[in-house]
Amino acid sequence: MTTDITAEDIWEFLEDVKDPEVPVLTVVDLGVVREVNHIENDHWQIIITPTYSGCPAMQVIEEDIKKRLEEEGLQIDVKLVLHPAWTTDWISEKGRVKLEEYGIAPPQDEADKSVLFGEKTIVPCPKCKSKNTKLVSQFGSTACKAHYQCLDCQEPFDYFKCLK
């Protein structure tokens, strides 16, 4: 079977594949899909990159991508590459808005990580938008999140921490 599916269609289909740990984001929003390459006929290659080295979601993401595209009758190879390393800059604008609506503060621009004790990052509360928040722990419910609390509305929230 030969179809006239284009790379744009593939990107479109990938918008249906959610990040299993942050299900408001698609794998495209998250920036883990790096390339969509046509091999021949209905055979395509999808290149993805992990967020964190030990991210347990990557295997699920790989399987979900395959499953979604195979529904379109395509033959899919998913390839995982480490280089260039994923950064939170690759999260789409649409993704950032969705994160905030979901109650997760999107990554903020942070001071240089190579400085051991740099300035503290201000992370606005996703509920009441107050900037009066405090870091509870650098390590949150998943590898990609830190744990914050709003000192005005008291809401505890996740912060999608900056990785550059």
Place this chain on the structure above:
Amino acid sequence: MTKEKALFEYLIRRADDSLILGHRLSEWCGHGPILEEDIALTNLALDLIGQATEWFQYAAEVEGEDRDEDDLAFMRIEREYKNVLLVEQTNGDFGKTIVRQFLFDHFQNLLFEKLLESEDEQIAAIAAKSIKEVRYHLKHSSEWVIRLGDGTEESHKRVQESLTDLSRFTEELFFQDEVDQILNKEGIICDTADFKDQYYKNIQAVIDEATLQLPEKQWQLDGGRKGVHSEHLGFLLTELQYMQRTYPNMKW
């Protein structure tokens, strides 16, 4: 020794440091002193085991035999593990775990910074990926060293004891042999002597702020890179390998 053999050995050393320390940290799961730290330590474990997977995958590729990352992680005997002695030391109290982490994080940070410039693309890529995580680890362990050292009389005393104890293992971090010489000549790795002074400077700054003392002269132990370990590793491997030894090739 051929370049391929040296490269395999080097990758195994990197992988084993991360695997063994990651496993040690995973022992804290459900035992952390507070919930946030329980989560933090297991997050660190996850990062380290993720790094180990990347090093093992590359090692398996370089070796070109019928072994994958799981075989390398689970199916070797004790003498074939090449991690430094520091990472296999027992968790002790929370303070000891933090000091062990602190001494290791500062090393890994400087090492990976150098490996970013490796002529070997895959090594550079793994270093680039990992260093972003290591910077978070480093901040976490350094802040805790200060908090505990400059904390109560009890926390100061305990963390000082751990620092004195674990400072026996810092020189081994810079251990080099034929493996390193071969790869260094090819521009694949750097000489660890290039960042040793920086390492001691970096840890000293934190130790000072924590009002702790690094022993001036300390008996130094090594052997890990040659597969000669402390008694602790055997017990750790018994647990780490249990499932694969009992049900070979099981998956879940």
